Amino acid sequence: MTPPTTDAAPDLRTESPGRARILEIAAGLFLDHGYEAASVRRIADAVGIQAASLYHHFDAKEDLLTAILRQGMAVMDAAFDEAHEAASGHDARTRLALHVRAHLAALYENGPFTAVHVTTFRTAPEEVRAAIVPVRDAYEARWTDLLRSLVDAGHLAADTAVGPARLLLLGGMNATVGWFDPSVGSLDDLAETATRQFWSGLGRDPEGT
Amino acid sequence: MTPPTTDAAPDLRTESPGRARILEIAAGLFLDHGYEAASVRRIADAVGIQAASLYHHFDAKEDLLTAILRQGMAVMDAAFDEAHEAASGHDARTRLALHVRAHLAALYENGPFTAVHVTTFRTAPEEVRAAIVPVRDAYEARWTDLLRSLVDAGHLAADTAVGPARLLLLGGMNATVGWFDPSVGSLDDLAETATRQFWSGLGRDPEGT
DNA sequence: GTCTATACCACGATAGAC
């Protein structure tokens, strides 16, 4: 857990390169096996040190997960910022497409930090969840605001239920973590597919409707 | 679970009422805390018996999870069957809507068995995953077939990538497990929202595109 | 910052009485 200030005060222990390395490896193991199944000994083993040495960098296993989830959310936030900037001046569909692509890219291009958030948040220990919930909520609120603004400007159906729409969209994107492999498929294609499905839908019923 | 026939010789121990009760309670704990974190002692406690007594009903903790996942898939399959029957004679969009609603209903109306599949399959022990993978693949293939037949009949865009489309749709629906509460929201509304989003999309861009 | 050694506990699972 982290102490004082307001937000994400990134630990006063200096950001040693060792710490970053441990986080990355631990995140990969949490992603593959889940939080409980990835033991401290196994993590230390993968890092190449003894389990006891990990405790020089972290006070407890839970802190490891908290740091990873926090970092994952920071990546997502940065991706959203970037997309927001890049979007200015484009038409509505393109603006949304840029955000979709940014979310997916964050899921795959910044190590396991974001993906592990998707897969382990639900069953994370109480304390960890409590620490992350506000950050997560803030990110989701940004999406809600984005969709709401599109509705208000007439770019999305006026009767859109923004909440469910956002959850289905993000849920669908996050679920890709289970099957999409960026070394096989194209991230751009995936982003375009997701955008199209959300924006235009796939129905082309010749009978009408 | 249903009995003998072809597949998974489902234990010759008769289907005692006790067994069903244990499965339901264990599924709920797996859903809330994950497989590893839900210890057999905790499960036994929730059932109201001693840990050792569980082993009269199951040989190992893994068998518990396997049985739960299998039962979950059986529920999903039954839901698909039912939707398929109900769909005959309706237009394409309605046929899809019935399947969407059936999938969501199966997720929420049959205890935790289906939902736990969504949340724990990824990190389940190797042996469990291996046992369930074929069943899961078969279910997903039914959806692929459904979508493909809609494309072939001209009801879905001809250039639809059926695989990704199915995964985004199912992913979005499955992700609802994290937030949708059927005692608060309406399942019918959720199903209609998901269907609409997939079929028509939400974009109404006045600028064109 | 990493090591060896170890404390202590909860884990899954078994034995055998009732």
Add this chain to the structure above:
DNA sequence: GTCTATCGTGGTATAGAC
């Protein structure tokens, strides 16, 4: 079918030397 008692293992975490 459930109990009490217990086994062996591997879990997180600490102490203290280097």
